[in-house]
Amino acid sequence: MKLLLLLGLVALAQCLAPRIPLRRVKSLRQTLKERGLLEPYLRQHPYNPAAKYFPARISAEPLQNYLDNEYFGTISIGTPPQEFTVVFDTGSSNLWVPSVYCTSPACSNHNRFNPADSHTFVGTNDTLYIAYGTGSMTGILGYDTVTVADIEVINQIFGLAETEPGDFFYYTPFDGILGLAFPSIASSGATPVFDNMMMEDLVAKDLFSVYLSKDGQSGSFVLFGAIDPFYTINGITWIPLSAETYWQITMDSVSISGKPVACFSGCQAIVDTGTSLLAVPNRALSTILGILDASSSGEISCKAVSSLPNIVFHINGKAFPVPPSAYVMESNGYCSLGFEGMDVPTESGELWILGDVFIREYYVIFNRANNMVGLSRLP
Template sequence: MKLLLLLGLVALAQCHVHRVPLRKGKTLRQQLKEHGLLEDFLKKHPYNPASKYNPVLAASSSFEPMQNYMDTSYYGTISIGTPQQDFTVIFDTGSSNLWVPSVYCTSSACSNHNRFNPSESSTYVSTNETVYIAYGTGSMSGILGYDTVTVSNIEVQNQIFGLSETEPGSFFYYCNFDGILGLAFPSISSSGATPVFDNMMNQDLVAQDLFSVYLSKDGASGSFVLFGGIDSDYTTNGIQWVPLSAETYWQITMDRVTVGSDYIACFLTCQAIVDTGTSLLVMPESAYNRVLSDLGVGSNGEVSCDAISQLPDVTFHIHGHAFTLSPSAYVLNEEGTCSLGFENMGTPTELGEQWILGDIFIREYYVIFDRGNNRVGFSRLF
């Protein structure tokens, strides 16, 4: 059994005990209508009989809507088993395993979440394998099994997944999602479990070996993952492609980081991962202290809400492209209290002084995770 230290949830959601359940067994149109997304989605995706990526009408639909919980977590619904058992999951590009709570779980974190019952699925296949995953803010241990996993209308046969038996501590108890569906590479998968998207590719269930992500702002609806396609409505500003530096996380090389016109970090290049499972933008301690100093912000990261417009841009220079975050993007306003959406990684891990480009960064772009070409694409949204 491999011990995997994943950074994907270092700053994930201030979890909330009240979950917003999404039900399966309905058509995608019904799901969108139920959650107030249909009208907006149809405007962005008018019917085009020639388009194989029309997520509402095409038989090969791979559109997965996600709930936006206060800009801190984004999660959608999948089903496991026959008949289907429903679970809300984080679609996490910072990890590679799929796991959900199970009826075997004895932790309090499982008591208020949906739990998978193998005895109620005619397609479940048990194993003698165990799994343990440690995230930045929680961990799980349990057993591995195989079953049919349905994401949107894609049915993945014989998908290996974790059934949690323990979820220590209180973190997952307060989360408004049940489990996690990892979308990173097989090389970092705990216990060597094949990730869901790898099986989608292996079973020829997606038109292209890529998926794309849109994360809405300010608690708005409309967030989604599109498996196997790129939505051209979100790429009108063009796509900047960045090659991967490692096939582990969605890892890329950054050239430098500037605040305003000042070169403040990443002096001899540095590594970053693009992580939908991390709420904030996480940086090494030295860079974090320099950013706070250049922005004139105290060690607690709090800023005056009235002074936001006077702050400089923070720009990430990556593969010859400049990806700029304005103050309105990197400052969080929570009921009149404003703070930076940056976090100090603290002591370097076994991965070194790595940056995590979390939701603070991703919300500014439509992001394409291209497994076929081992690259990430960014298209500015605004």
């Protein structure tokens, strides 16, 4: 069972989200120049005259922050291009969008890919099924040109959804999902988009990095092929992967006020941009709720937030605090903790999902060259 996209989207089912136009971000060169960082960057990355013949790409994909609940950007598929909004999900590996073959209500209010309108589309008879923590899809696989952050990937395999059962995807503000995890967990053996970028030398480095804004603000992005030095002024802690499936790492422990409260002998965690909350083993969640004086459903007094402690994740010998301003969610005068109970045992211990509640505190680098995750505390 896949652990994906997952737990924080329930709130989206309360209302049909408006279609929000996305705004292009500035180029990396322009951004660095405005911040006074262009010269240091160029010293680290000297000009290569061969690059105009063998270009290595650095491209930013702007993300729309929807209520701190989901982050999605615009891609295009086909020739001429057909545009779709997708979640850039490090907790899954497949790209799929709704298609004109889909009869589910969830497809009726989203953009649908029409292969007849693309003269570069190549169809197959292969089928696709993906079950997420909330929602699922079935469809067929095809190949076409996919453009992400101005990077054009030729003959990219993707899913054309034929069914999206239930009403979950009906209420989402995005059309589909673009998975950024490893090929080993891709359904139907489909090659992920970023793997094709690497194989075709479309990125300067075999990594991508993610910044997620807070409080619904703009500015979120996925940067393909580079690390933005503005977001790493506090240094980068590199953490080796414990499995090349999800972006999975080993945690040492979790503490509150200097006292270990969970993951006492180590446990596994995945860094997942497609999960809105922090997914916590149920036993650990009960302990945390008790320490924070929250109800069993996670509700907490808004007046108590200012006195709550940090929750500290100890990873690879370093401490990564998440303050109450990050893990307490306020809505209409009510406060609740941004945690969700989940029990998924692994061979190396219980599993945690470090979703957007955690990621908003750090600039995260997903390094395929060395199979590591880099974390830098945001300035």
